[in-house]
Amino acid sequence: MARSAAVGLIALLLAAPAPALAAAAARPGWSQPFRMVAASSLDVSPPQAAFSSTGATALGFGLENLDRPGASSAFAADGASATSLGRPRRVTGAEQTLALAYSGKQLVLLVGTSPSGLDCCSAVAAVKAATSGAFGTPRTLVRGLIGTTTATLVTLPGRLLGAIATQRGVWVSQSGADGHFGPARQLTDSAVLAEALDATALGGNESAVAWAASSSDPTLPGATTLPGAQSIFLATGSVQRAPRSGTAVITVAPDHWIDELALAADGRVPTVAWVESWFDASGVYRSQLQVADLRGTVHALAISSAAELASGVMFAADTKGDQVLAWKGCTVAGTCVVRAALRNRGGGFTAPQLLGPADGSQVPAAAMGPGGQPVVGWIAHGHVLAAAGGAGARRLGAAKLVANTNYAADLSLAFNPLGQALATWTQGTLAQSVIGARYQTK
Numbered sequence: 184m185a186r187s188a189a190v191g192l193i194a195l196l197l198a199a200p201a202p203a204l205a206a207a208a209a210r211p212g213w214s215q216p217f218r219m220v221a222a223s224s225l226d227v228s229p230p231q232a233a234f235s236s237t238g239a240t241a242l243g244f245g246l247e248n249l250d251r252p253g254a255s256s257a258f259a260a261d262g263a264s265a266t267s268l269g270r271p272r273r274v275t276g277a278e279q280t281l282a283l284a285y286s287g288k289q290l291v292l293l294v295g296t297s298p299s300g301l302d303c304c305s306a307v308a309a310v311k312a313a314t315s316g317a318f319g320t321p322r323t324l325v326r327g328l329i330g331t332t333t334a335t336l337v338t339l340p341g342r343l344l345g346a347i348a349t350q351r352g353v354w355v356s357q358s359g360a361d362g363h364f365g366p367a368r369q370l371t372d373s374a375v376l377a378e379a380l381d382a383t384a385l386g387g388n389e390s391a392v393a394w395a396a397s398s399s400d401p402t403l404p405g406a407t408t409l410p411g412a413q414s415i416f417l418a419t420g421s422v423q424r425a426p427r428s429g430t431a432v433i434t435v436a437p438d439h440w441i442d443e444l445a446l447a448a449d450g451r452v453p454t455v456a457w458v459e460s461w462f463d464a465s466g467v468y469r470s471q472l473q474v475a476d477l478r479g480t481v482h483a484l485a486i487s488s489a490a491e492l493a494s495g496v497m498f499a500a501d502t503k504g505d506q507v508l509a510w511k512g513c514t515v516a517g518t519c520v521v522r523a524a525l526r527n528r529g530g531g532f533t534a535p536q537l538l539g540p541a542d543g544s545q546v547p548a549a550a551m552g553p554g555g556q557p558v559v560g561w562i563a564h565g566h567v568l569a570a571a572g573g574a575g576a577r578r579l580g581a582a583k584l585v586a587n588t589n590y591a592a593d594l595s596l597a598f599n600p601l602g603q604a605l606a607t608w609t610q611g612t613l614a615q616s617v618i619g620a621r622y623q624t625k
Contacts, residue, residue: 213569213622216586219607220244220260220271220617227615228255228279229593230607232265233336235285238601240265241312243280243292244617255303257294259283261312265605265619274310274318278303281334286343289362293334293345294321304332307347309356309364324356324367337382337390339422346392348380353394355418357425370418370429371396378412381446383453386502388422391453391477394429395441411440415455417477432477435459442470445498447506449528453477456486456498456508472496472510474532486524487512487535495546499557504528505575507557509549511541519543521561523570525577538570539563539582548596550604556624558604560596565589567608569596571622585620586610 219242220227228245241261248254257277262268274280277294281304284291290312295304305328308321330350337344343358345367352371356364370392371377379395395412415433418426433455435441444457455477460470472487487493491512500506506526513519521541524532540563541547547561557576560569567586570579585606594608604622609615 211623211625213583213585213606214620216567216588216618216620217266218616219265219268219619220258222611222614222616224614227609227617229595230609230617231280231283231595232597232605232607233283233285233290234597234599235288235290236600237288238599238603239263239285239288240268240599240605241283241285241290242268242607242617243283244271245279254300255279257292259290259292259312259318261290265621272318274321276321277308277310279332281307281332282336282345284336284338284343286338286341286358286362291336291343291358291362292318293324293336293347295332295334296321296323304328304349307332307334309345309358311362322364324364325354333380335380335382337384339384339390340388342422344382344390344392344420344425346380346382348377348394350376353377353380353392353396353429355392355420355425357420365425368425368427370426371416376412379441379444379457381444381498383446383448383500385419385448385453386451386504389451390420390426391446391448392418392420392426392429393444393446393453393455393477395444395457412442413437413440415441415444415457417453417455419453432481433457433475433483436461438462443494443496445496447498447500448502449476449500449504449506454498454500454506456496458493458496458510468492470494472508474508484532486510486532487522497547497549497559499549499551501551501553501555503555505551505555505557506532507549507551507559508532509547509559509561511543511547511561513543517543521547521559523549523557523559523579525557525572525579527555527575527577533577536579538579539568545592545594548594548606550596550598552598552602552604552624553600554602554624556598556602558596558598558622560585560594560606562591562594562608565591567591567594567606567620569606569622571624573624586618588618591618
């Protein structure tokens with residue numbers, strides 16, 4: 184059954200996707216939702232979008248057979264805009280699309296691979312989209328991976344920086360002016376258990392990679408460290424040189440743990456946000472969102488209340504350093520809301536703003552427009568909602584209904600260089616599609 188479903192799915196994807204809605208005259212606000220990828224009988228992994236400097240759009244996603252995870256496949260589609268994507272193309276030999284980005288006009292993907300029949304990912308490879316519409320031959324960057332693999336791509340002038348984290352460490356690889364990635368450099372030793380990873384471009388053509396890890400893998404014989412990351416490490420690089428080593432910039436108390444992190448830029452200074460958890464004196468579990476600029480003496484600032492369980496942190500910034508921070512706050516009873524805080528370059532964060540109820544199984548999305556326009560999206564009762572602000576805003580506007588479907592999941596949100604945001608999500612139960620909606624700032 185799995186084989187026949189996969190054959191039928193590939194045939195479906197090779198057909199042109201359902202026509203998108205005709206582009207209406209540009210006006211502020213959200214467009215009507217439109218289908219970006221046709222419905223499939225397999226599960227669609229969370230989609231992610233990338234944009235070129237001219238607004239060309241690419242969408243990466245995966246198709247998963249939950250009964251046979253080793254039979255999963257990676258796909259991508261691209262076009263002149265979000266409403267004119269070409270046919271989704273399968274990346275031969277790849278099981279997951281981990282990250283994608285443009286270097287100039289060249290679309291590049293980081294994909295996860297494994298031997299036939301095995302779950303992803305034992306290796307990460309870089310692959311470029313060819314002008315013929317197919318993908319080139321994947322170039323393996325890292326082999327012998329164990330555990331969950333995460334990766335991200337950062338666009339630098341004329342370069343791409345790839346960062347990869349798994350159970351046995353963190354690696355980086357940077358492309359040259361010719362578009363080819365150099366040998367991957369491991370930033371940690373094999374005893375380090377990396378649990379979270381993010382990377383960003385900084386001002387001055389610099390880059391930063393941050394990860395949370397324990398000082399040693401607690402699963403190794405003789406280890407004394409309790410399970411859980413207790414330090415955040417930072418490595419910086421530039422257009423000329425990829426990051427070479429990491430330094431612990433934040434270490435929490437011995438009975439605290441770092442569950443998540445996200446990285447954004449305030450000009451040439453990296454800002455890290457993280458969720459810190461612990462058990463209080465009464466044995467009650469607590470978690471709180473913290474943030475800190477990583478320069479000079481680092482001072483942590485608590486953004487959320489410890490009376491609420493924080494998770495799903497999302498962090499975005501523009502090139503000037505305007506920042507938007509979004510997260511989910513839940514009670515022990517399982518009810519959740521989305522909150523956000525804004526920051527203008529050189530200033531402080533606003534007090535947390537309550538945006539509305541949220542589904543406990545979903546995380547919010549956040550993006551900052553090139554002109555400093557913050558947008559936060561989330562899912563509540565299966566519906567897609569969003570709140571936006573103008574340039575330099577200190578508060579987001581009222582929540583707007585983007586899609587009234589009851590079956591939305593895996594929301595992502597990103598701005599293109601032209602000032603248009605794109606929200607993407609999966610929709611459906613037995614047959615899932617990738618749906619999108621555009622946001623026009625003016």
